[in-house]
Amino acid sequence: MIDKIAWLHLRDGRILSTRSRGKSVFYLPGGKREPGETDTETLIREIREELTVEIDPASIEPAGVFDAQADGHATGLLVRMTCYTAEFSGTLKAGSEIDEVVWLGYADRDRVSAVDKIIFDHLRETGLLR
Template identity: 60%
Template sequence: MKEIDKIAFIETKNGQILSTKSKGKTKYYIPGGKREPGETDEETLIREILEELSVKIKKETIEYVGTFIAQSDGAKEGVLVKMTCYRAEYNGILHPSSEIEEIKWLNYKDLDIISEVDKKIFRFLKKIGELE
């Protein structure tokens, strides 16, 4: 089994979660991405969020949320994505950058427009009272 290792940024407010849509894609994804060789989780999170959302993560505020595994969207059966999730404070104003076409705040009723691993994250956040 192949596993795609990704780091994700969890930002919730008012019962919603920050999600992004990449150019040419139809589904929304929690922002983040794959680590570069030798990068730590923190380094990946800081780099990916600066690239995608144009904001600078405050390293000292990074907090682990959880790790979620599911079938990778668009990949052959058995290719899994492992999403290690963190929340953090940041400096700057959220603005789509790089391959990101749109930033959108989603809630639990939006399960039909997100990936399988994001559905697991949404269910977890709903269970702990952060998503409506």
Template identity: 50%
Template sequence: MAHGDGVPEKVAWVLVRDGLVLVTRSHGRDRFYFPGGRREPGESDSETLVREIDEELRAAIEPGSMVHFGAFEIGEGHPEHGPFRMICYTADHRGELTPSREIAEKAWFRHADRDRVSAIDEMVFDALHEAGRLS
């Protein structure tokens, strides 16, 4: 779903542990992505993230722990899929990270693995690395 300016958006969860970041891969896809998804009509970012992480990884995001990490955007005409915006949050969770049927695989990546993710996700990898959070 697009926000006010019409650019399609995804709300994404950025979970970093021990210098590695969580990514997922959907069935039929080669690239990995940050978990999350698009808002349903009327949903807040918090509601979207809670719903999407439950659907994808069967874990419960703790909404009060959500911290905005950044908004990343690729422009019109980008070869992958532009324009597109990804709004990223860190957050605590409860429960094991168990991929649902829509997720083929979860993985923990280093900055060196950035070539295995989408172009917009590469931007987040770089921001995490520059912040000293991703090895």
């Protein structure tokens, strides 16, 4: 199981997504925890590295846990994405490992990873993603 933390940031029925260098699909911002890190610490560090903004720790709220086949790995290896919403300060822009930052709608579902597709479905069902 690959354990990842992700930030769900929605605006006007669209969700913020990123494409890392050398990748063809988009992923929700976030990543793997470092040894000993909490979910909060991972979220803050990953978003700072990927999008150059600061997450407000007091505003972090759980948004769900989703499992799917891990992209680019052997069949049977799952990724578990623990998602959070949070407020931030700063200007969103691509960090050093990110090639592209975009706002995606449900029509863009085919452009994202397997676990993100499940999250897109959930957000569509709850009326948050158009």
